[in-house]
Amino acid sequence: xxxxxxxxxxxxxxxxxxxxxxxxxxxxxxxxxxxxxxxxxxxxxxxxxxxxxxxxxxxxxxxxxxxxxxxxxxxxxxxxxxxxxxxxxxxxxxxxxxxxxxxxxxxxxxxxxxxxxxxxxxxxxxxxxxxxxxxxxxxxxxxxxxxxxxxxxxxxxxxxxxxxxxxxxxxxxxxxxxxxxxxxxxxxxxxxxxxxxxxxxxxxxxxxxxxxxxxxxxxxxxxxxxxxxxxxxxxxxxxxxxxxxxxxxxxxxxxxx
Amino acid sequence: xxxxxxxxxxxxxxxxxxxxxxxxxxxxxxxxxxxxxxxxxxxxxxxxxxxxxxxxxxxxxxxxxxxxxxxxxxxxxxxxxxxxxxxxxxxxxxxxxxxxxxxxxxxxxxxxxxxxxxxxxxxxxxxxxxxxxxxxxxxxxxxxxxxxxxxxxxxxxxxxxxxxxxxxxxxxxxxxxxxxxxxxxxxxxxxxxxxxxx
Numbered sequence: 242x243x244x245x246x247x248x249x250x251x252x253x254x255x256x257x258x259x260x261x262x263x264x265x266x267x268x269x270x271x272x273x274x275x276x277x278x279x280x281x282x283x284x285x286x287x288x289x290x291x292x293x294x295x296x297x298x299x300x301x302x303x304x305x306x307x308x309x310x311x312x313x314x315x316x317x318x319x320x321x322x323x324x325x326x327x328x329x330x331x332x333x334x335x336x337x338x339x340x341x342x343x344x345x346x347x348x349x350x351x352x353x354x355x356x357x358x359x360x361x362x363x364x365x366x367x368x369x370x371x372x373x374x375x376x377x378x379x380x381x382x383x384x385x386x387x388x389x390x391x392x393x394x395x396x397x398x399x400x401x402x403x404x405x406x407x408x409x410x411x412x413x414x415x416x417x418x419x420x421x422x423x424x425x426x427x428x429x430x431x432x433x434x435x436x437x438x439x440x441x442x443x444x445x446x447x448x449x450x451x452x453x454x455x456x457x458x459x460x461x462x463x464x465x466x467x468x469x470x471x472x473x474x475x476x477x478x479x480x481x482x483x484x485x486x487x488x489x490x491x492x493x494x495x496x497x498x
Numbered sequence: 499x500x501x502x503x504x505x506x507x508x509x510x511x512x513x514x515x516x517x518x519x520x521x522x523x524x525x526x527x528x529x530x531x532x533x534x535x536x537x538x539x540x541x542x543x544x545x546x547x548x549x550x551x552x553x554x555x556x557x558x559x560x561x562x563x564x565x566x567x568x569x570x571x572x573x574x575x576x577x578x579x580x581x582x583x584x585x586x587x588x589x590x591x592x593x594x595x596x597x598x599x600x601x602x603x604x605x606x607x608x609x610x611x612x613x614x615x616x617x618x619x620x621x622x623x624x625x626x627x628x629x630x631x632x633x634x635x636x637x638x639x640x641x642x643x644x645x646x647x648x649x650x651x652x653x654x655x656x657x658x659x660x661x662x663x664x665x666x667x668x669x670x671x672x673x674x675x676x677x678x679x680x681x682x683x684x685x686x687x688x689x690x691x692x693x694x695x696x
Binding site: 242244245246281286287312313315317334336337338339360362364441442444466467 | 516519546576612614618634636676678680
């Protein structure tokens, strides 16, 4: 049976792993390769690296660290940040990444998703979505979230964008619920369940994990395929082996090491 | 041990190389028929679509070369699917080294496609390629198409229906999952492949 995935997310800025609260005030968390290896040893099922400043700064991901990670890591990893063209994606995939994730550039030019899926197959193409609930109760997407000064609200409804991204060839959706991100009060189950209802490809929850019980909830109640988290893993508050044990006890299928 | 990875434009070619290098093998990329033909081990990696993969092999003039290989050959993911006769993906005729037609996995509300993530292997046949890999071990899959379970299937996997996860017919071998990204289980499969007597 297919296991639910536990995915530590490493936000990368200037070649270091950082973490902010609600996408702000970034704190240095350590070296990319060191952290990647630590999570692999602890039983992470997959890793995601977000070069959070690539898109706002108008550049693509630095190929060097992707290659360093790929040489050492024997679990899958996805790279995001400033991938604007098929060539950008090819560089990252050839450096050894298993998947690439697009966010801001896909909002600017949705056809990018089609082009990536045509070039590499849908299984390589992850669409990351940053989403926040507006005062009228609708969830809408945000853009350039790596830089608070440039973060932009769009008119596009999150659920519409999920449907469109999927139609265009997204092989996986990562839904970052910005309202709960960094607050550690649990995943946004309502939003994730709404996304799940129209998402036929794998859906990964992001934003809000504070304790092991939140992972149990998001798998049990929102039926997501993977749960992504950063600070609870970086701080050591949630340890992956203990987390997996707790998930197993709750009847949730997780990978046997 | 001289391992040649066929450079047919597959996006995962870098990570497959690193996985063999972690095992101490010397790895080269090649799209040259005579170089491929003289290697100790040949690997056909692949991420992408079947039609594009076959088109690329044809463009490089490698179809007959791969069909004629007698040394151990390992297809990975799409590379394994190409070993079969045909694929529903792009309705394309593939290498035909193993009988069977690759078909699309059928999505349902409880069944997401692509099949993406860690799933368990069910051993159907004991084989040196699976030495040290227990039935029930987890491997990392990412695919939307799959090959049928046939007499050549060493291990199966289930996502809705069962499909071939590891295959072997003589020196033609394949893994639908990504051994380069399947932690210790994947490393063991690659190590076993290197040890298979030529």
